[in-house]
Amino acid sequence: MKSICATKGVSAAGIKEGKFGLALIRASGTAAGVFTSNKMRAAPVEVMMDRMRRGRLDAVVVNSGCANAYTGKRGIRDAEEMCAIAAAPLGLEPESVGVASTGVIGRYLNLPLIRDQCERIAPLLARNDDAEDAAARAIMTTDTFPKHALVETGSFSVGGITKGSGMIAPNMGTMLAFIYTDAEVEAPVLHDILRQATRRSFNRVVVDGDTSTNDVALCTATGAAGKVNREELADAIEAVCRNLAVQIARDGEGATKLLEVTVRGAADEDEAAAVARTIVASPLVKTAIYGEDPNWGRVVAAAGRSGAEFDPYAVSLRVGGVPLVVRGEIVADLGAAKVAMHGDTVSFDLDLAAGDGKATAWGCDLTERYVEINGKYTT
Amino acid sequence: MKSICATKGVSAAGIKEGKFGLALIRASGTAAGVFTSNKMRAAPVEVMMDRMRRGRLDAVVVNSGCANAYTGKRGIRDAEEMCAIAAAPLGLEPESVGVASTGVIGRYLNLPLIRDQCERIAPLLARNDDAEDAAARAIMTTDTFPKHALVETGSFSVGGITKGSGMIAPNMGTMLAFIYTDAEVEAPVLHDILRQATRRSFNRVVVDGDTSTNDVALCTATGAAGKVNREELADAIEAVCRNLAVQIARDGEGATKLLEVTVRGAADEDEAAAVARTIVASPLVKTAIYGEDPNWGRVVAAAGRSGAEFDPYAVSLRVGGVPLVVRGEIVADLGAAKVAMHGDTVSFDLDLAAGDGKATAWGCDLTERYVEINGKYTT
Known part of the structure; x- marks a missing residue:
């Protein structure tokens, strides 16, 4: 069982x-x-x-x-x-x-x-x-x-x-x-x-x-x-x-990939969770995941509107282990990042460098199929 | 000019x-x-x-x-x-x-x-x-x-x-x-x-x-x-x-319809605006507009999670002038409501019966094209 x-x-x-x-x-x-x-x-x-x-x-x-x-x-x-x-x-x-x-x-x-x-x-x-x-x-x-x-x-x-x-x-x-x-x-x-x-x-x-x-x-x-x-x-x-x-x-509606976002270095766990949730909920992040587009600017921009306190030029961001930003320096190897987005799970790790709070949130990509399921269904 | x-x-x-x-x-x-x-x-x-x-x-x-x-x-x-x-x-x-x-x-x-x-x-x-x-x-x-x-x-x-x-x-x-x-x-x-x-x-x-x-x-x-x-x-x-x-x-990305939501009867203008914004932002409302589906439950559910104070069984809701709910009574003529959703503009009017606050928010439908524009674009 x-x-x-x-x-x-x-x-x-x-x-x-x-x-x-x-x-x-x-x-x-x-x-x-x-x-x-x-x-x-x-x-x-x-x-x-x-x-x-x-x-x-x-x-x-x-x-x-x-x-x-x-x-x-x-x-x-x-x-x-x-x-x-x-x-x-x-x-x-x-x-x-x-x-x-x-x-x-x-x-x-x-x-x-x-x-x-x-x-x-x-x-x-x-x-x-x-x-x-x-x-x-x-x-x-x-x-x-x-x-x-x-x-x-x-x-x-x-x-x-x-x-x-x-x-x-x-x-x-x-x-x-x-x-x-x-x-x-x-x-x-x-x-x-x-x-x-x-x-x-x-x-x-x-x-x-x-x-x-x-x-x-x-x-x-x-x-x-x-x-x-x-x-x-x-x-x-x-x-x-x-x-x-x-x-x-x-198994989100229309999903082809699991999106896992871990936020660390936040002021506390609640703030880390708020940032992680904002990122996994962002339609622009979700569509980028679908397209396997290492468009990391969307991830940082979502964090920026989450309400959390941090210095945008102190953050570090990785996708599937591949560094994109290291303490505010853009180091993105977009080719390697794109490869890290193949497969059925895409993981981002964002370090806000503002404390000890850590949390993970989960979501999925946004696909045409989501629109089809929810738009073409008639009451 | x-x-x-x-x-x-x-x-x-x-x-x-x-x-x-x-x-x-x-x-x-x-x-x-x-x-x-x-x-x-x-x-x-x-x-x-x-x-x-x-x-x-x-x-x-x-x-x-x-x-x-x-x-x-x-x-x-x-x-x-x-x-x-x-x-x-x-x-x-x-x-x-x-x-x-x-x-x-x-x-x-x-x-x-x-x-x-x-x-x-x-x-x-x-x-x-x-x-x-x-x-x-x-x-x-x-x-x-x-x-x-x-x-x-x-x-x-x-x-x-x-x-x-x-x-x-x-x-x-x-x-x-x-x-x-x-x-x-x-x-x-x-x-x-x-x-x-x-x-x-x-x-x-x-x-x-x-x-x-x-x-x-x-x-x-x-x-x-x-x-x-x-x-x-x-x-x-x-x-x-x-x-x-x-x-x-x-002209929202991929949009085929303008969505206009007026909320009245809220505690104040800010609360009315918060409810209206929550509704126009809802992916489920947006996909229903796209599919011309008079799925009014999604509109009321979005209002319910907006944080505004109101009695769900006192509200009235119309789409393009067609009543769906009148003071909590479901009166939906789904055929007429569907017709009211044809054309390039869909308007909802939601009366919360909880005050004098009024506000309008605007959005658009969510279509496969939005996913395509944002997902298929590669950096």
Whole structure:
């Protein structure tokens, strides 16, 4: 197993019929979630933010194809009904079932379809390769591959699945991530760990800069592996989140290359992250990556508008290890730099020479295909 | 005449040879400038920020093809030398000549070429249609048409030229705007007027969100028309800036449609502007415009992440006059909305129902051609 089902106490099932998918994940334990910062939160996010106060979940139900966003009071009732639909065949209280949605904004859920799909997959809940893959595939929208990650330390494991593609995919919504561990950990601690891990992983991925109405990262700890070292757990959860985040970036809509930008020498980590995010989000950097054009001026210009404090003539910049600027001196060997941009991953390393802060952000190139996916799709 | 030469006291000349152009504009008077907020300012911007303290200019020299950005101390010396080159044939002090550049970042100016071009065009300085058009064309990079604007009130006139295309064009730089009036006005007043006009025009255009290292808007007042009413002058300058700004948006790299977003009912004008800018900058809104897809959820979602305070279920949204959402009720007639998105201009009107603030921002659609222009261009 390569993700959630490798974690003791977790079983999964999923179905995908055309653009409508449903995933069920059964796992009892302490739970924590982080949610979209978009003011326009989808109904399932509203329901979950309330529900997570209990700090425990027994299962999660997720649908793709309809975001249940901008659906008002009826959307809230529908999200609660979706929990009840999933709770029934599992013999659970609806309040102990988590819910998430991804898809078109401004449409109501098709509850009869969700009920039908749920009744068909609940008996299939299992702890094996096929089950976790079915769940990962059920939540995909424009993703081109299912996304799994797993860290096994010997004493405990952390596994996760996610979907991404666009921050908002073509008229669809959402980054969704479901992470499971068999470590035993209290809900508030788990929440702190998840928040920190999210800040350093999912929050550092920019595909198109559009923040979804439905973003959610959920972590449930079944406790089956007993108590563990907190630092070790935090490291494992962060590693799983980072692995999933990089997969989201690589599978960005229309992407042909992963873009990885490490900024060091910033005043602090937050400032390094802000600079790295600005660079990976720049349409001009993204198109240069696509064209394998070592147009380093665009990278430095993006850093310049990021708001960070630094001396432009003190910076150093490398692409794939090839120096472009060394302490403000232009040393670019454009031929070697262009070669360093071949392949499916392009890495920039920018040293601001202004402190000890360091952070990495991930994105992808901007291609004609992104425009096609998002422009030619008609509601 | 349709722009700067319609203003008394202004003569112009220009030449464009391949990607290297030079424009000369002769006009003595009080002067004010606003400059890029990018921390990495180009050398000519540094020189001009210093030079504008005098509040007077006698001429401006502008080159395209090389941004003279990230060029260190040599770049500063080169920008000063470029002023001296332009001052000589005009019999002016170098300190009274303004300078601006647009083009590739990280390259030094070709001063021999600039001297040669300058010597050839200085004798051609004239006040007529051809002269102002030659200047407007000389500063173009990926622009597809020269950009002129003129307001004549009867007592005075305000004319301007600009270039845009990308906030940073393909490896090139810059939004440049040169505005002239024959009104008599003191430099500090002119500066206030220009700053306000810029805030409401150029600063509300987003082509790709990348802020150039070379952005500059300059206004010179020759005083030939004598003293005028301050409000009237401010209105005329703002109208000229807005006209030029809309032309920049319409001529965004690869654009097929102008996108105009008016936000009303915000807490104040700044908040309305922030929401409008977020919407016109959204890649998902931009691709939906391109595909004529009335995907209004993307517009509301962009507003939701703008940071503005409002109740998502109180908003109203129209496209080209067709209602999509009325006080939170979805009323979208998607067929009629799609028709409203035909043509070369798409207008959204979003009422946040949270105050009296109102602002308009301009952008363009995102097309495969933008990717092609910026991705396939190789340094």
